[in-house]
Structure formats: structure tokens, C-alpha cells
Amino acid sequence: MNLIVNGKAEIYQEDCRTVADLLNLPAWNRRLVIVELNGEIVAREDYTTALLGDGDRIEVVHFVGGG
């Protein structure tokens, strides 16, 4: 499945079906993140039910230092 995560198109395994699956990948390291799926914010409680589909655009953001 093709997903565009943080602007980068990559092929993900078929078992990466939901936002929760995606965030469980080691790369995300279970940080406090906020997720946008095709421009819509996904509430934390919906991570396990938010289904991913081919070509979806996902933004995974978090807080960083700033003034």
C-alpha cells in the first residue's frame, strides 16, 4: 500500500491498516504525536479505527522547541 507520510511516498506492508498500526512502527517510537489523515485531524481515541487506504496523505506532527 502506498502512503504519503509527512510528504514522503513510501510502500507500507498490508498489515498497516489503521493509524494505530502506522504509529506502532518502530520509527515513530510511540511519541506524543498528532495525526492528520487526508487533511482531517484524527482524534487519539480513533487511531485504532481510522483505516488507511492506498494513496492516503498522513501528517504525523509533534511539539518541538520554539519561541
Added chain:
Amino acid sequence: MSDPLIIGGRSLTSRLFIGTGKYSRNTLIPEVVEASGSQVITVALRRVDPGSNDNIISHIPSSMTLLPNTSGARTAEEAVRIARLANASGMGNWVKIEVINDQKYLLPDNAETIRATEILASEGFVVLPYMSPDLSAALRMKEAGAAAVMPLGSPIGTNRGLRTRELLRILIAEVDLPVIVDAGIGRPSEAAEAMELGAAAVLLNTAIATAHNPLLMASAFRDAVAAGRKAYLAGLGPVEETASASSPLTGFLG
């Protein structure tokens, strides 16, 4: 002396807001919080870099009010999007609107900032817009529902001090909202000066983060802000052109 600053229904005893950028290591942040006495702290929102694993939130004491900024936004719509994402973190509804189209001086776009203020205030955010100190823009931000206005002293990160002093004075006199001087303050004396002018608070990042000893500098700013506030409340004496003796004007031996 009880002199709280009330913003967004929160009663703050500290009038020094601090940032979290530019620290040589993020583990300094909790110590800076402690030394500064601050209760409000800014953060930015960015894409997660899968490679790194530092989490700024883990360095911020939970008692702090988080003030996410919308840095990176070039339009009101982008600022609104960033604010909503920040809010989805579940860490509060305060937002510092920052809409910038000028990459050289990082001066804010007041018109877009007013639009973003209106949208976010109507959604229930506590909106603190970073702005160029312009009276009509500040009044429009108030009308749009801002909880405070945050005019710049000089461009972000320059440590050049209160170059906008005259305009800040006018905003403080004319805008019935807390005026928080944000950006450009480089020295404790400048923070004190802003507070003497009647600023409700100051927001600093670079001046503390890039000091040789950030903890000592945080403590210096804490004292300066408190001193400036006291001086404002005390009421500064008049400035005169000619001398006015402080000792009795009789001759030494009468």
C-alpha cells in the same frame, strides 16, 4: 502583594513567558523554568522526524501552561490548521498566532493574523497574536477576540531591545487588553523597561537560551520583570529638564 495577570481565565503570578527553542540541550528547560519562575511556555509544531527521539514535552513541567505557536504559517488558514493540530494534543487551548511572510526580519503579517485570531477565538481558543505594534491592528485583534496582543520589541532573535518603544507605549495606553512584549528583548534591563512602560508581561526565548549561563540569565530576567512591574505599579516620578534638589535648599549651616 497580589498582582495576578489574568489571561484566558488563568491567574498567573509570573509575568515572564519563556520559549523552548535554541537550547544547547533540552534537559536545561526544566531548570530554566525553575530559575525563571515562568508559568507559560511556548513550543512549535513540526513533522516528526522518524530518526530522532527527543520529546520536548517530556522536559516541560506539567504545571506549565503550554503556548503552542503557529510558526511556519504564511496565511491565516495555515495558522488555523496548526492551532487545531496543537489543540488535538489535548494539552490546552492556548495559541500564539504567528503568521510570517518576511523571511529576512520575520515580521508578522498583521492582516492574516487578525483573520486567524477571529477564526480561532470563535472556536474557543485563548488567542495571543504575535504582531507588529500597530494600533488599528491591535484594536482589530481585540475585536476579533484576542486574549492579549503580543507586539514585537524588535525582530525575533535579534536581542536589539525595545526599538518599537513609542508604539508599544501607545498600544499599552489605548488597547484594553494585556500587552505582552514578544521578541527582541535581549537584556534584563529591556525587560524591566517594557514592564515599567506598563506591559502586562514579556515573552523571551533567545536572550535566555543563548546566554552563556541560561539559568543565571533566567533568574536575572525574573528579577528584572518583577522590578519593572513594581516600578510601574509604584508610578514613576516625573522627568524634568532642570535640577530639583533632593536635600533641603537651606545653606549647610542655615
